[in-house]
Amino acid sequence: MVKSGDDKGSFSQGRWVPPPYKWPQLKDGELEMIRKRQRDRARITALLLGAFVILMFFITIAKTGINW
Amino acid sequence: MPAIEMTNPAALPADWRDILALTKPRVMYLVVFTGLCGLLAAPELPPFVLGFTAILCIALGAGACGALNQWYEAEIDAKMRRTAKRPLPAGRMDRQSALHFGVGLAVFSVLLMGLATNWLAAILLTASILFYVVIYTIWLKPRTAQNIVIGGAAGAFPPLIGWVAATGHMAPLPLLLFAIIFLWTPPHFWALSLFVRSDYAAAGIPMLPVIAGVPSTRRHIFVYSLPMAAAAVAPWLLGLTGELYGICVAALSLVFVILAARVLANRATEPAQMAPEKRLFAYSVLYLFALFAALVADRFIAW
Numbered sequence: 012m013v014k015s016g017d018d019k020g021s022f023s024q025g026r027w028v029p030p031p032y033k034w035p036q037l038k039d040g041e042l043e044m045i046r047k048r049q050r051d052r053a054r055i056t057a058l059l060l061g062a063f064v065i066l067m068f069f070i071t072i073a074k075t076g077i078n079w
Numbered sequence: 080m081p082a083i084e085m086t087n088p089a090a091l092p093a094d095w096r097d098i099l100a101l102t103k104p105r106v107m108y109l110v111v112f113t114g115l116c117g118l119l120a121a122p123e124l125p126p127f128v129l130g131f132t133a134i135l136c137i138a139l140g141a142g143a144c145g146a147l148n149q150w151y152e153a154e155i156d157a158k159m160r161r162t163a164k165r166p167l168p169a170g171r172m173d174r175q176s177a178l179h180f181g182v183g184l185a186v187f188s189v190l191l192m193g194l195a196t197n198w199l200a201a202i203l204l205t206a207s208i209l210f211y212v213v214i215y216t217i218w219l220k221p222r223t224a225q226n227i228v229i230g231g232a233a234g235a236f237p238p239l240i241g242w243v244a245a246t247g248h249m250a251p252l253p254l255l256l257f258a259i260i261f262l263w264t265p266p267h268f269w270a271l272s273l274f275v276r277s278d279y280a281a282a283g284i285p286m287l288p289v290i291a292g293v294p295s296t297r298r299h300i301f302v303y304s305l306p307m308a309a310a311a312v313a314p315w316l317l318g319l320t321g322e323l324y325g326i327c328v329a330a331l332s333l334v335f336v337i338l339a340a341r342v343l344a345n346r347a348t349e350p351a352q353m354a355p356e357k358r359l360f361a362y363s364v365l366y367l368f369a370l371f372a373a374l375v376a377d378r379f380i381a382w
Contacts, residue, residue, distance in 0.1 A: 041091070
């Protein structure tokens with residue numbers, strides 16, 4: 012049973028219970044901006060990872076001395 | 080000056096443009112160019128993809144240096160007009176993210192360099208990153224007016240790294256290229272610091288014009304331009320390059336020394352009247368580009 016509850020957390024059966032996480036209050040349009048930035052970053056990360064895989068493939072070919 | 084929010088837990092995810100800005104892309108051009116020229120001047124060229132990877136690693140290492148520099152100097156940047164709009168002082172990004180990004184990029188660039196080319200090049204890349212971040216940014220810059228003299232070594236590494244990435248060993252020519260950039264850095268930065276010295280003074284950075292005054296800095300610029308010019312023509316005099324390089328660089332260095340002499344002769348103390356200093360700063364960038372371009376042109380003509 013929770014003995015007391017406020018923003019600083021509370022104690023229940025001798026154990027400290029953290030307060031529930033409060034999501035920051037977002038203003039109009041902020042959620043869309045967050046989603047847009049997340050999408051942009053995910054796309055760029057995917058492109059960079061793809062480029063890295065291709066680069067590693069060609070580095071391996073060059074290091075092993077295979078001539079095409 | 081408003082207080083900056085150094086860490087905002089509820090901050091928006093950083094825009095990719097701000098992450099890119101952390102790497103100081105405009106500073107990177109010269110680093111990449113000198114590294115590429117160091118690689119192209121080598122007697123043996125690696126396969127294209129390995130050469131490309133070596134230059135990519137130099138660029139990523141320079142980007143890591145930029146990010147770690149901005150992470151450490153966020154509070155100083157907020158006090159300077161020139162840097163106040165950067166992502167950290169402007170509050171568009173939190174400091175911890177910049178640190179993680181910088182360290183991650185540095186480790187990635189070194190590992191990739193070692194795997195793709197050779198571990199001597201990777202060690203030199205590590206040395207250049209540590210020199211820039213630890214020796215220059217953290218230790219020398221806030222402590223001594225000679226910060227740029229010793230710290231200039233950090234920016235001198237790229238041609239050496241490029242050469243070693245191509246050949247796997249050091250040689251006199253890349254060491255001279257290192258010396259040229261090392262000696263070029265003080266007059267280049269002191270010319271800039273003369274006309275933005277109020278910014279440096281406000282931020283508490285002991286740059287030479289702030290500590291020793293404007294006339295002393297002008298004398299330093301002229302005096303340092305002489306060994307720089309000597310180092311620039313040394314590869315030709317020692318027979319390490321051909322006449323094309325020698326003639327081009329002798330002419331370029333003569334113009335540099337003349338512009339440095341005009342700076343020495345200037346008596347103005349207001350930034351608005353420092354046309355010779357601004358001219359020398361702009362020319363110094365062109366000088367380094369032209370010197371390395373002449374080196375590569377000379378190498379390919381010799382072939």
